[in-house]
Amino acid sequence: MKKWPDIERVLLSETVLQRRVKELGRRISRDYRGEKVVLVSVLKGSVVFLADLIRAISVPCAVDFLAVSSYAGSESSGEVRLTMDLRESPEQKNVLLVEDIVDTGLTLNYIKGLLAAHHVKSLKVCALLDKPACRRIPVALDYLGFSIPDEFVVGYGLDYAERFRNLPFIGVLRPSFIRRGGVCAKRRGEDPSDILEAQ
Numbered sequence: 001m002k003k004w005p006d007i008e009r010v011l012l013s014e015t016v017l018q019r020r021v022k023e024l025g026r027r028i029s030r031d032y033r034g035e036k037v038v039l040v041s042v043l044k045g046s047v048v049f050l051a052d053l054i055r056a057i058s059v060p061c062a063v064d065f066l067a068v069s070s071y072a073g074s075e076s077s078g079e080v081r082l083t084m085d086l087r088e089s090p091e092q093k094n095v096l097l098v099e100d101i102v103d104t105g106l107t108l109n110y111i112k113g114l115l116a117a118h119h120v121k122s123l124k125v126c127a128l129l130d131k132p133a134c135r136r137i138p139v140a141l142d143y144l145g146f147s148i149p150d151e152f153v154v155g156y157g158l159d160y161a162e163r164f165r166n167l168p169f170i171g172v173l174r175p176s177f178i179r180r181g182g183v184c185a186k187r188r189g190e191d192p193s194d195i196l197e198a199q
């Protein structure tokens with residue numbers, strides 16, 4: 001693409017994304033009618049999705065954030081740890097976890113376990129993207145934007161070494177841009193900034 005030379009093609013256009021996010025917002029508003037909900041955004045990738053989703057929801061809602069990281073080499077161990085906790089207690093609240101993408105499912109499984117221990121009133125998950133081919137642990141998704149193939153996608157919040165989060169669409173990175181590592185393993189086991197610096 002001329003404007004984005006590192007992007008091979010657009011997978012989900014801005015129009016397609018915006019339409020789907022509005023649909024998700026309508027469904028969520030309908031399902032939580034008469035209730036309040038806390039949208040818990042998992043940093044950082046989900047913030048763009050969250051910003052659009054919350055404006056498509058009509059029931060009273062709060063937002064909170066948490067962050068996790070995976071240890072280097074965790075592709076085998078699946079070790080995830082909390083790096084930033086919620087600001088408010090989620091106890092007795094309707095919590096809707098907002099994720100940009102579910103790959104292996106390890107992150108979501110870990111966060112669901114954490115929140116369940118807080119005695120929430122209800123716990124659901126809204127993910128924009130799902131890559132079922134990468135799944136290592138089953139996780140239920142209550143609201144899903146799109147199921148996508150196992151390709152390296154960026155944009156609309158998703159990054160590669162902190163780049164491309166600002167794309168208004170979801171695009172597939174050129175394979176030549178990705179020097180090493182498998183697609184499913186993209187965020188695990190090595191620091192992609194090393195790869196970029198080597199270019």
Ligand code: PRP
Binds near residue numbers: 046099102158159
């Ligand atoms: C991404 C995404 C999920 C996680 C999914 O985060 O936002 O949190 O990976 O992967 P999994 O299903 O294999 O566990 P990432 O580690 O890229 O961090 P970021 O959101 O800060 O970019």
